[in-house]
Amino acid sequence: xxxxxxxxxxxxxxxxxxxxxxxxxxxxxxxxxxxxxxxxxxxxxxxxxxxxxxxxxxxxxxxxxxxxxxxxxxxxxxxxxxxxxxxxxxxxxxxxxxxxxxxxxxxxxxxxxxxxxxxxxxxxxxxxxxxxxxxxxxxxxxxxxxxxxxxxxxxxxxxxxxxxxxxxxxxxxxxxxxxxxxxxxxxxxx
Amino acid sequence: xxxxxxxxxxxxxxxxxxxxxxxxxxxxxxxxxxxxxxxxxxxxxxxxxxxxxxxxxxxxxxxxxxxxxxxxxxxxxxxxxxxxxxxxxxxxxxxxxxxxxxxxxxxxxxxx
Numbered sequence: 001x002x003x004x005x006x007x008x009x010x011x012x013x014x015x016x017x018x019x020x021x022x023x024x025x026x027x028x029x030x031x032x033x034x035x036x037x038x039x040x041x042x043x044x045x046x047x048x049x050x051x052x053x054x055x056x057x058x059x060x061x062x063x064x065x066x067x068x069x070x071x072x073x074x075x076x077x078x079x080x081x082x083x084x085x086x087x088x089x090x091x092x093x094x095x096x097x098x099x100x101x102x103x104x105x106x107x108x109x110x111x112x113x114x115x116x117x118x119x120x121x122x123x124x125x126x127x128x129x130x131x132x133x134x135x136x137x138x139x140x141x142x143x144x145x146x147x148x149x150x151x152x153x154x155x156x157x158x159x160x161x162x163x164x165x166x167x168x169x170x171x172x173x174x175x176x177x178x179x180x181x182x183x184x185x186x187x188x189x190x
Numbered sequence: 191x192x193x194x195x196x197x198x199x200x201x202x203x204x205x206x207x208x209x210x211x212x213x214x215x216x217x218x219x220x221x222x223x224x225x226x227x228x229x230x231x232x233x234x235x236x237x238x239x240x241x242x243x244x245x246x247x248x249x250x251x252x253x254x255x256x257x258x259x260x261x262x263x264x265x266x267x268x269x270x271x272x273x274x275x276x277x278x279x280x281x282x283x284x285x286x287x288x289x290x291x292x293x294x295x296x297x298x299x300x301x302x
Contacts, residue, residue: 017274021267021270021274024263024266024267024270025263025267028259028262028263028266029259029263032259032262033259036257037247038247040246040247040250041243041244041246041247042209042243043212043214044208044209044210044211044212044213044214044246044250045212045213045214046212046257048212050257050262050265053262054262054265054266054269055269057266057269057270058266058269058270058273061266061270061273062273093218101221101222101223101225101226101227102218102221102226102229102230103230106226106229106230107218109236110205110239111214113240118240118241118243118244121244123247123248126244126247126248127248130244130245130248145245148206148210148245148249149245149248149249149250150249151210151250153207154203154207166200168203169199169200169202169203170199172199172202172203172206173198173199173202173203173234173238174199176202176206176238176241176242176245177234177237177238177241179241179245180237180238180240180241183241183244
């Protein structure tokens with residue numbers, strides 16, 4: 001872990017609240033990008049990510065004890081997700097669940113799930129595993145996923161692949177399930 | 191997202207697209223009762239949702255515009271200051287509401 005971040009983490013454990021408040025600045029500087037990219041997985045919206053993260057940092061300041069034994073950045077991200085982010089994510093979606101046809105548990109699993117293997121990987125690890133898995137797909141499947149990852153809509157992908165929107169959705173679904181199996185296998189092997 | 195009776199593959203595609211575009215609330219509100227039940231009972235959906243999140247992270251998190259940290263730090267500091275203020279005022283209220291000692295002169299019966 002970066003020396004500055006390590007020092008900021010130590011500062012966060014100070015019993016004096018003013019000193020903890022001062023330690024927040026280097027802590028936020030050292031973690032902001034990592035946390036916001038991680039939250040983006042669940043929210044896909046920068047503004048929403050910022051709002052949630054603001055509460056997460058204030059929660060950390062108020063009760064930093066869960067971070068006491070953090071040894072590296074991976075562990076920091078995991079701990080922050082489990083003890084701070086998940087609670088805030090669930091609050092966001094509890095608010096909009098009043099008129100939905102999903103049970104509270106299903107919504108919780110969709111929006112702030114128990115952490116699976118993929119959820120717990122760092123961005124670099126995830127990219128590495130995904131690239132390997134994408135390389136093993138059929139050309140058409142890989143193209144559909146790549147186009148989607150480039151930001152194209154289903155209709156645009158359908159035009160590109162000369163097929164229908166329904167067929168693209170089915171292709172994406174099957175390919176994602178296939179990827180899931182490959183990722184599970186590679187995680188088991190490693 | 192306008193179809194009213196989407197199959198699992200369509201629900202997943204719409205979920206993934208909503209995740210990418212930051213419009214999850216719109217996706218959730220578009221779900222009908224049958225679709226909600228279909229999602230809840232489909233193991234494939236939950237498996238693929240995790241991969242969709244991972245793809246979203248690997249593909250788009252880098253493209254997301256990260257806001258100015260300096261500005262964000264001042265927001266966090268303001269939030270902390272407001273929590274400190276709240277904690278102080280609530281502890282003061284608690285202090286004020288604590289039971290007072292009996293300094294009131296006790297009523298004595300008037301002598302006849």
